[in-house]
Amino acid sequence: MLYAQTPASEKRRLFRERLADGELLRFPGAFNPLSARLIERKGFDGVYISGAVIAADLGLPDIGLTTLTEVAGRARQIARMTDLPAIVDADTGFGEPMNVARTIQELEDAGLGGAHIEDQVNPKRCGHLDGKQVVDEDTALKRIRSAVQSRRDPNFVVIARTDVRGVDGLDAAVDRAKKLADAGADVIFPEAMATLAEFEAVRAAVDVPILANMTEFGKSELFTSEQLADVGVNIVIWPVSLLRMAMGAAGRALDTLNDEGALTARLDEMQHRADLYDLLDYPAYNAFDSSVFNFTIAR
Structure with a gap:
């Protein structure tokens, strides 16, 4: 009745355990709390909370217009409805490295299992649109170090998203992925990979799990769970799919x-x-x- 019975700390611990097993975890995107419960009922591994969906729910485009308060509040409503771990899109962290630190602690308090911080210039753009800009390497690494250092629960999963592939190409994306992992990221999220071979290249370059974004109408082909598992992907998200269907x-x-x-x-x-x-x-x-x-x- 009401909300999930599993404490957030336990959901995070179990999420960490499953990530360590190396299996592919499937995280459909919930567009409201009730859809999160349906995701659990259908046997998925976790719930993804998309920044694009939160913005769309407010009638806004995904261009960095939402606030930390709006994202944390909606994420809390969704995460508490399910015993599954939930990860949320925290965009660029809502500001400078100190803002990133506050963002992580707010999301911890909201009961999230993890969050991803990206290396786009703030305000960001949808990762599958042209015209993106990324920050310099030093700024990107400071964001991730700040996220890692500020979490109070060591099981909170810090995911580093890099959008470099769409700006400077695959080699630059692989290089940045390695440096983000060295900065302490628990998971690398290479955005807008075009082929399975590109996911394989990132997989070969880092020793931490990687995440694949299977959003429709974007830059990536819609690979199946089996195809992604075969190249070593550890988490797959379908961020906007349920909202699009609805x-x-x-x-x-x-x-x-x-x-x-x-x-x-x-x-x-x-x-x-x-x-x-x-x-x-x-x-x-x-x-x-x-x-x-x-x-x-x-x-």
């Missing part, structure tokens, strides 16, 4: 209302009321309610 379905429903005046023809596409109530665990609420409000008023 918004696509919502658009089709609105078209049907315009055309037909009712949604009778689309009932089989909807989550049934019974399934929603099951996901929300209505029986537990009813049992709790009955145990508390079990009195009668004398007349």
Whole structure:
């Protein structure tokens, strides 16, 4: 009932253990707390919280307009709804290295299992758009060192995202990935890799886990989980997929209302009321309610 029963520290510990096993962990992106619970129900390994999705939820583009308060607040709502570990997109850390330190501690307090900090110039752009700019190596490394040094729970996973591939090419991205790992990053997130061979190149260059972003309509081909596992990827995220599916379905429903005046023809596409109530665990609420409000008023 209400929220997950597993403490955030335990979720982080278990996440660390599974990362150490070397298996591929699958993290679909949750666009709200209820979708995080569905991700868990369907047997996935973790929940991803996309900065692009948080921005879109506010009707904003993914260009660094959201604040730390907005991201931490929404991430808390999502992370507490599931016993799975949740990792969140923390963009460029919301400022200079001291801001990165505060960002990490705020996200720890929000119950996250980890976060990624990127090396784009602030304000950032979506990682699969052209025209990105990255910061110099010293600034990028300071962001990651600050994140690592500021965490209070050593199991909080610091993920270093590099966007260098789309700016200076693969060799430069591999070089930066190695230096980010040396700076203390627990996981390397090479953004916008074009081929499996490029993921393999990063995998061969670093001794820490790597993360693959399988976002639709971007620079990367949509590789399967099996393909990514075969080249040594440790985490795969689908950051915006569920939001895209939900918004696509919502658009089709609105078209049907315009055309037909009712949604009778689309009932089989909807989550049934019974399934929603099951996901929300209505029986537990009813049992709790009955145990508390079990009195009668004398007349």
